[in-house]
Amino acid sequence: MIRKRKWILLTGIAFFLICLRAQAAKPLVLVIDPGHGGENLGAQYEGYTEKDMTLVVAEAMKTELEKYEGVTVYLTHDQDQDMSIKDRAVFAGEKNADFLFCLHFNSSVEHNLFGAEVWVPAGGEFYAKGRSFGLIQMEELTATGLYSRGIKTRLNDRDENYYGILRYCTQEGVPSALIEHCHLDHDKDKPFYQQGEEQLRELGRLDATAAAKYFGLKSELLGVDYSDYPVPETQIPSGLVRPDKTEPELCYIEVTNLNQETGEATVRMEAEDGDSYILYSRYSLDNGNTFSLPEAWPRPEAWDQSAKSHSFTIYLPFDERITLCAQASNGFDVWAQSNTVVIDPIPDPERLRREEAQRQEAMLREAQKNYREISYDQEEPDASSDGVWVIVVIAGIAVCMLFVSFVLAKTIYLLIKGNKKR
Numbered sequence: 297m298i299r300k301r302k303w304i305l306l307t308g309i310a311f312f313l314i315c316l317r318a319q320a321a322k323p324l325v326l327v328i329d330p331g332h333g334g335e336n337l338g339a340q341y342e343g344y345t346e347k348d349m350t351l352v353v354a355e356a357m358k359t360e361l362e363k364y365e366g367v368t369v370y371l372t373h374d375q376d377q378d379m380s381i382k383d384r385a386v387f388a389g390e391k392n393a394d395f396l397f398c399l400h401f402n403s404s405v406e407h408n409l410f411g412a413e414v415w416v417p418a419g420g421e422f423y424a425k426g427r428s429f430g431l432i433q434m435e436e437l438t439a440t441g442l443y444s445r446g447i448k449t450r451l452n453d454r455d456e457n458y459y460g461i462l463r464y465c466t467q468e469g470v471p472s473a474l475i476e477h478c479h480l481d482h483d484k485d486k487p488f489y490q491q492g493e494e495q496l497r498e499l500g501r502l503d504a505t506a507a508a509k510y511f512g513l514k515s516e517l518l519g520v521d522y523s524d525y526p527v528p529e530t531q532i533p534s535g536l537v538r539p540d541k542t543e544p545e546l547c548y549i550e551v552t553n554l555n556q557e558t559g560e561a562t563v564r565m566e567a568e569d570g571d572s573y574i575l576y577s578r579y580s581l582d583n584g585n586t587f588s589l590p591e592a593w594p595r596p597e598a599w600d601q602s603a604k605s606h607s608f609t610i611y612l613p614f615d616e617r618i619t620l621c622a623q624a625s626n627g628f629d630v631w632a633q634s635n636t637v638v639i640d641p642i643p644d645p646e647r648l649r650r651e652e653a654q655r656q657e658a659m660l661r662e663a664q665k666n667y668r669e670i671s672y673d674q675e676e677p678d679a680s681s682d683g684v685w686v687i688v689v690i691a692g693i694a695v696c697m698l699f700v701s702f703v704l705a706k707t708i709y710l711l712i713k714g715n716k717k718r
């Protein structure tokens with residue numbers, strides 16, 4: 297009886313171990329979705345076409361992921377072809393995928409935004425998984441120098457996931473994330489793809505590393521083992537995780553230094569948003585009518601931690617009254633406007649120098665003119681006095697000659713008179 301019970305127990309343990317082994321052996325299934333394709337070109341700018349770029353990245357990601365053990369990788373499509381968003385999610389569902397990575401490149405309406413972002417489903421375990429993966433993915437992207445625009449959710453007006461691929465994948469029961477690697481229409485992001493396909497393949501390998509870390513994969517071929525990789529934990533939210541629609545709570549500026557000679561102003565700016573970090577800042581010299589291009593807000597500590605304040609220098613135009621203000625945006629591109637600082641016109645030093653030179657030149661001209669006038673005034677009396685002197689001398693000579701003639705005449709007369717007497 298005891299032997300029989302022991303026999304049943306051993307059989308049970310063996311069955312459990314076989315089941316466990318079967319479970320462990322179940323290969324991980326990952327689906328990569330190159331964004332766009334066929335008629336759907338995606339973003340286009342200066343010769344860059346998104347659908348071509350995503351296909352290169354996706355193929356490189358697949359090749360790299362296949363170097364890891366225990367993973368099966370599929371592309372939703374490996375040719376440049378049309379494929380509906382729903383079909384891509386259904387494909388992942390049919391493959392019983394553990395995750396779908398949707399690869400994209402971004403662009404903005406005014407071509408003024410830059411950086412990488414990861415969009416994740418807005419609720420439940422799909423949010424938690426998407427965000428945990430997104431944190432690793434963003435760590436990888438920012439390590440290359442890309443600027444993070446965040447790991448975010450977006451909802452449509454029916455409170456569903458805005459991005460179809462996240463919405464359909466959630467319906468199919470497949471965790472997912474949409475990766476916007478960077479902007480293909482901004483100079484700041486160009487260094488990450490402008491050298492051609494090899495650079496795009498590098499991004500694909502980076503995506504693969506993030507996925508491998510998230511799933512704790514190891515590869516003898518690559519000599520890496522991420523089985524103990526500390527995947528950041530994300531609490532499963534009770535409801536929907538909504539995007540931040542409110543502007544940063546703090547946005548303040550002050551001018552800390554103003555160089556009257558160069559017009560260089562040092563502006564100290566403070567900005568803070570409780571829900572996300574600060575993304576960009578920009579300034580206006582005309583009370584908010586026109587703005588400078590958005591600049592990255594500094595993150596000296598970590599890629600997901602924006603500084604409380606920072607100082608920047610701007611050059612103010614001379615001879616103009618400036619009404620300076622600034623704006624700061626949060627991760628969802630919601631902008632807050634600062635206080636205004638009125639700066640009295642700074643006189644243009646070049647203009648002042650020019651005017652001073654002109655003034656001195658005018659003074660010199662005036663002085664020369666006066667000198668010449670004075671000279672003429674003095675020469676005239678000289679000339680007249682010369683004339684007087686000539687007249688005086690001539691008169692003197694005439695008087696002398698008259699006197700001599702008189703003496704001579706008198707002497708001759710006396711001589712003649714004397715001779716007659718004798």
Ligand SMILES: [Zn+2]
Pocket residue numbers: 331332338339346400401402
């Ligand atoms: Zn796209």
